[in-house]
Amino acid sequence: MSARIGVVTFPGTLDDQDAARAVRLAGAQPVALWHGDHDLQSVDAVILPGGFSYGDYLRCGAISARSPIMTEVITAAGHGVPVLGICNGFQILCEAHLLPGALTRNESLHFVCRDQTLRIENNRTAWTNAFESDQLITVPLKNGEGNYVADEATLDQLEDEGRVVFRYVDVNPNGSRRDIAGICNASGNVVGLMPHPEHAVEELTGPSTDGLQLIASAIAALAGGGVLA
Amino acid sequence: MRAEAAGYDGQTAQYRDIGVSVARVVVDVMLKPEILDPQGRAVQGALGRIGLTGVVDVRQGKQFVIDIDGEVDDDVLAQLHEIAANLLCNPVIENYEMSVDVTGGPAPVGEHQGTFVGASSDAVAHANEGQQ
Numbered sequence: 001m002s003a004r005i006g007v008v009t010f011p012g013t014l015d016d017q018d019a020a021r022a023v024r025l026a027g028a029q030p031v032a033l034w035h036g037d038h039d040l041q042s043v044d045a046v047i048l049p050g051g052f053s054y055g056d057y058l059r060c061g062a063i064s065a066r067s068p069i070m071t072e073v074i075t076a077a078g079h080g081v082p083v084l085g086i087c088n089g090f091q092i093l094c095e096a097h098l099l100p101g102a103l104t105r106n107e108s109l110h111f112v113c114r115d116q117t118l119r120i121e122n123n124r125t126a127w128t129n130a131f132e133s134d135q136l137i138t139v140p141l142k143n144g145e146g147n148y149v150a151d152e153a154t155l156d157q158l159e160d161e162g163r164v165v166f167r168y169v170d171v172n173p174n175g176s177r178r179d180i181a182g183i184c185n186a187s188g189n190v191v192g193l194m195p196h197p198e199h200a201v202e203e204l205t206g207p208s209t210d211g212l213q214l215i216a217s218a219i220a221a222l223a224g225g226g227v228l229a
Numbered sequence: 230m231r232a233e234a235a236g237y238d239g240q241t242a243q244y245r246d247i248g249v250s251v252a253r254v255v256v257d258v259m260l261k262p263e264i265l266d267p268q269g270r271a272v273q274g275a276l277g278r279i280g281l282t283g284v285v286d287v288r289q290g291k292q293f294v295i296d297i298d299g300e301v302d303d304d305v306l307a308q309l310h311e312i313a314a315n316l317l318c319n320p321v322i323e324n325y326e327m328s329v330d331v332t333g334g335p336a337p338v339g340e341h342q343g344t345f346v347g348a349s350s351d352a353v354a355h356a357n358e359g360q361q
Contacts, residue, residue, distance in 0.1 A: 059319055066316070095319065102321040104260075109267045149264060149322060175265070 003028040003219045006043035008073070008089075010035040010064045014051035015086065015198060022198040023047070026215030035067045045082040045126075045218045046073055048089030050142075050196055060103060060145050061091030070096050082126035082218045083190045087143055090182070090192030099183055099192050100158070101150030106143070107175025115207040116141035116195050117169040118181050122162050125188040126221040130213040136169060137210035139200040141181075146174040146194040148183075158183055166193050189221075252301040253330045254309055258318045259290035293317050301329055 005023045007030055009016045020030035031043050035053075040046065054063040064070065070092070077083045077098055085093035093099045106112060117138050120131040131137070150158070155177055158164050166182035174194070182193025197211030260266050266288050273287040293313075297305070309327065318325040 058317070062316070062319070094321075100321075102319055104264065104322060105267050107265065107267055109271055147265075151321075175267075 003044045003222045004031050004042070005029070005215070005218065006031045006033040006040060006046045008033045008035060008046065008048050008069055010051070010053035010067065010088075010092075012051055012053040012055055013049055013088070015049040015196065016051075018196075019047050019049040019086065019198040022201045022211055023215055025201050026212045026219065028215060028219055033069060035064065035069050038068045038072055040069070040072045040076055043081075044222050046076065046084070047198075048073070048083070048085040048092050049198065050087030050089060053088055053092070056145070059091075059095065061088055061093075061095040064088075064092045065095035074098060077185070077190050080187065080189050082221055084127050084214065084218070085190075085192035086196055086198060087146070087194055090194055091145070093190060093192040098190050099185060100154050101148055101183070103145050103194070104147045104149050105145050106147050106173070111142070111144040112146070112173045113140070113142040114171075114173065115139070116171070116173060116181075118166045118193075118195060119169050120165070121167050122165045122184065122188075124162075125165055125184045125191050125217070127184075127191040127214045127217050128165055129220055130217040137200075137213075138207045139195045139197045139211055140207065141173055141195040143174065143194050146176065148174075148176040148180045148194070150177065155180075161186065165191055166195070252297045252299070254295040254297060254301070255328050255330075256293040256295070256309075256313045256317050257290060257326045258293070258313075258323050259288060259325075260322055261324055264322045291317075 005028045007016050007019045007023065009032065016032070020032065023030040031041055033040060033043070033046070053061065057063060073083060074096055083093070083098065085099075090099070091103045094102050115138050117136055120128055120133065120135045120137065123129055123131045123133045123135070159178070163184050163186070164178070164180055165184050168176065168179040168181050172179050181195055182191060184191045197214045200206035200208045200211035203209060269287040269289045272289060273284055276284045276287065301309070306329070313325045313327050314320060
């Protein structure tokens with residue numbers, strides 16, 4: 001039986017359909033989850049997709065992080081369920097304190113949309129074990145508030161513990177500290193990144209199909225193996 | 230900033246006119262000094278371009294004006310601090326200041342403006358105590 005991967009829709013989510021499509025193309029079964037429910041429908045993994053939930057009101061992801069479904073996601077994450085936050089999903093993970101730090105306004109003040117090269121800095125997480133270490137991948141990036149910040153002690157800790165998972169290569173599109181594009185929690189099951197792997201799953205529409213490997217990683221992790229100790 | 234908050238007064242004043250006690254809580258949220266504020270920097274640039282010289286820094290923040298029906302006792306105040314610290318502001322990047330106007334009774338807009346600023350000084354001191 002194929003892995004069941006939930007994709008949460010919040011009010012203002014944009015990329016849930018693309019995320020579900022990526023899950024399907026990678027060989028897993030997408031399950032639609034609703035922000036207002038306290039029910040994860042027994043999924044094996046969860047994706048928080050991109051968009052502008054609650055219109056980015058208050059702060060990006062701040063209101064969604066307090067939604068009913070997030071109570072369940074936080075509990076599940078604590079039990080080791082793989083959780084991936086993409087763009088607004090990454091912001092929600094930070095606001096929910098599943099990941100440290102915060103995403104702030106791009107240094108340039110411009111909304112940036114480009115094909116972005118990333119380096120896989122940690123290929124032992126639930127979402128990156130199908131990559132080679134230091135592998136370069138190219139996926140679309142589109143954000144206005146992707147400038148990752150945390151205090152120096154937190155940044156040092158992330159680096160020391162190998163929890164910087166994706167780093168921008170060539171161009172830092174948003175002023176992110178230490179070129180950080182994505183990070184994970186201490187046990188490697190919760191991963192968040194600003195770029196959009198779910199838009200890089202088909203040759204016709206994406207700059208690569210590198211995004212499929214994130215889903216493949218989760219499938220492999222669920223099958224038993226590859227997750228950071 | 231505080232005086233501006235009194236501009237929201239219409240509704241509160243009306244409540245007071247019909248004898249309902251309404252407390253006004255104002256929470257100012259600012260990015261921490263060490264966090265880059267690109268919006269403030271853009272405003273600073275604009276100020277220079279329109280001829281205001283000598284601007285050393287501009288920081289942009291948010292203000293929340295919360296009207297509460299009934300008394301703001303210590304329990305409510307503690308709840309407000311919890312909400313201000315963890316929802317209205319993101320403690321990773323922001324600080325907040327809270328002031329509470331606990332005066333009841335009818336308060337016309339003009340008078341309220343004074344009441345608000347005056348009354349808030351004690352409340353601010355109290356709020357800051359709670360913050361530490």
